[in-house]
Amino acid sequence: MFRGAPLRNPQWENYLFKRRVIVAALFSIALIAFVIIRLFFLQVINHEHYTTLSRNNRVDIQPIAPTRGLIYDRNGVILAENQPTFSLEIVPERVDDMEATLTAIRELITVSDSDMERFRQILLRKRRFEETPLRLRLSDEEVARIAVNRYRLPGVEIKSRLARDYPLGALLAHTLGYVGRIDERELQQLDTSNYAATAHIGKTGVEKTYENELHGKVGYQQVETNARGRVLRVLERTPPVPGRNLHLNIDVRLQQAAQAALGNEHGALVAIDPSDGAVLALVSLPSFDPNLFVNGIDTASYDALANSKEQPLFNRALNGQYPPGSTIKPLYGLLGLESGEIRPDTQIWDEGFYMLKGDERRYRDWKKEGHGWVDLNKSIVESCDVYYYELALTLGIDRMSDFMRAFGFGRPTGVDLTGESSGLMPSREWKRRVHRQPWFPGETLITGIGQGFTLTTPLQLASSVATLASFGRHLSPNVVAALEESGSGVRTPLPARELPPVRIVDNSNWQRIHRAMTAVVHSPTGTARSINRNLAYTVAGKTGTAQVFGIKQDEEYVAEDIAKHLRDHALFVAFAPTDRPRIAVAVIVENGGGGGAIAAPMARKVMDTYLLDGEGRLREDLK
């Protein structure tokens, strides 16, 4: 190249340059061709692939939560509904100065530190254009205060959303249960696609048992989104199917009367319609406000409820297990008649205590001086203990255990509420298995008066009374009466659920027991005679007193000397009217003392409320 002369040769230079220009032109064409090849691959050969990618980019499928079914009582009173609640939400991307906005909001309405903490955490997870809740459940006044100041709070919105609301609060907390936010464990068992948009799920009670009915079916919408996930428009929509409404057998009037009757006592009351097993009232006291749980209860409130000595969260009607005491004597009396071991006129001599052969121990009667000559009727009316010590010894634990199980003791009633306890009906086999000990005759004696190992829930007790009232027809208690389709309003009643009935060879034996129980209330010597004044109907009942605290052989039980929490539980079971039973009731008052004095009047108030019309006469439709 250095051969070129220092002198210019224009023609040579021109020739050289034109050659380079041709190379440059070819190079340009080659590069453009290269680009075209690449584009051919993208746009023609792989076109479909990229079309799919592009469509997936922009179309998003979003679930829509169905509306939860409502719950009504038997007279159409609403018990659980979905209320619009107002919450204060902030769209971060529309707020210029978050701190200033938060300060301004806190000057207008109260925002607790825990709300602030939660807000800041959610803020980190959400996208900038999404509403982030700061305060839930605003009062009308708070809504108004924010609304007036809206102009200086850009990005702050009042949002209305549906939240479960229990207008009667604590009255039915143990029956309805409550909904709460779906937790990790529930999430694993759920049909995740059906719950894709749902935040709440039934945690206890009816809300949990009937979760599938109440929830409904999720809907979907296909939406077009931009790269940041903001919804631009809805392309297609499959509406959700709302959940079914529930009509309960519970009668709110009765429930209120029962709660009022129990007053400040702790305990439970269950009322059942013996004809169909309908649960008319189910009270467990003390109770709590289920609304606290709907949007997440704060730790302090939860601890206060959970650690309270009064155990308001504990459902005594379903899970409280108490010795039934004398309330089960009529059943043993019936078994005695049925087995032929006694006749109605069989008499025993009660001198105030009973002793087993070869045993120094005295099994005492509640009446220190004894009842004298006692037949079956008197044993029930006066609740004679010695009569049942002897009867139990004659019957033996095996027959007693089998018979009581037929009435539902020692096993779940099958009520349509989840998590009921099964109580305990002891047997030889049970004692060997659990305690690895043989059965002792003394244990048979105290089982005869409903003490010892025997445990029952108030619901079981009420169910057994209903079975007794309806001549052995055994039904599972039903809290829910009917399902109603939200749209069409078509009602599907839930049938009574029959359990194997208690079979009695001589049907007149039922009536003998019913008569004896009627005398408990209506005879001048009956243990529940205190409630028979001005009764517009006949009541068959039986009092009971369950020992919490064992007293020594030679000591006397003096209620005043014993701390309240060690006092006896007061029990009363009853059904009415005797000839055509419409309601069966079981009441347990924890540490209440005597069943006749404390529990029986409560049961009467409930029965009066249910059976009488406005003028204090038996309701026409019940005659």
Next chain:
Amino acid sequence: MILLDAPQQSRRSLLPHLHLDWPLFTGLLLLAAGGLAVLYSASGESSEMVLRQVTRLSIAFLLMFVFAQITPETLRRWTPLVFGSGLLLLLAVLVMGEIGKGAQRWLDLGVFRFQPSEMMKMAVPLMVAWYLAETPLPPPLRRILTGVVIFVVPALLIAKQPDLGTALLILSAGAFVLLFAGLPWRLVSFTALLAVPAALILWHYGMHDYQRRRVLTFLNPESDPLGAGYHIIQSTIAIGSGGLYGKGWLNGTQSHLEFLPERHTDFIFAVIGEEFGLLGILLLLALYLFIILRCLYIASRAQDTFTRLLAGGLTMTFLVYVFVNIGMVTGLLPVVGVPLPLVSYGGSSMVTLMASFGMLMSIHTHRKLLKT
């Protein structure tokens, strides 16, 4: 064929006194008009943006007209001064950047901001052409080396700003002038071989982390689909989903739903691919090729070494612009910030480009009567 028409033929009218090259002017006008249509779609139908772009285009065309009036001889005389002051301004920007801590490309002149690197896009080919035209072609080795220094120094200064895209354009502008000057092919192959170790050195010592990341992402965009690879993935989806005929003007889902980043600036080519399909792109590429070939024709008709080298260098810079941008958007090249000439939204690069076209027109229309 208008690509090769002789300028003398239309001398009967007044038009020749405007010193415009009509085929080139028409090509540029078509490109700008098409670009505006695409921009309207890419900007989310913002007439405000389109109007601002129209203003810029007008200024740029005005500048082209002004440059077309400047004779090549005047250009040649001013070249060393323009290059020298450009170099000084680059240094000034760099020093101010050091003080201001961070990237600095702009020189604030009060009324408007000025990018010295843009000025160098013209000044470098001018200077290399001026220098090589002093001696007969092909240039001796000593001249070649000096020529290399002339364009490598500003390129390095710009790369340090850091503005890899512009540095690349300036390197190629200088290199193309050298090639047009008759750089021996043996030397070209030798340089190409040298490029491999040079690239390795650059990788380890010369690049910022974000630049290295861009290269890695280019090699494997799927490695970071929501981060650095997002641009490339989304733009290939946009182009690929456009197919042969496209989704139609204003109907590009990738761009209108904001999946495509920088859709009205560096990635506007993807919008064209999505909305107008392969056919639309072929039209665009044909237009670009027409402009390039017309410019090369102008270069081949130029009458002296300086204008030839300048015309060739400017033309190939334009080609590099087009190729680097499209290559980047289609995933052939790593992402470097190079706009699609005359189509992308933005001012400064357009102004310099149109000034170069003005020079080309000047070269073509200011002819000395020489006998050949």
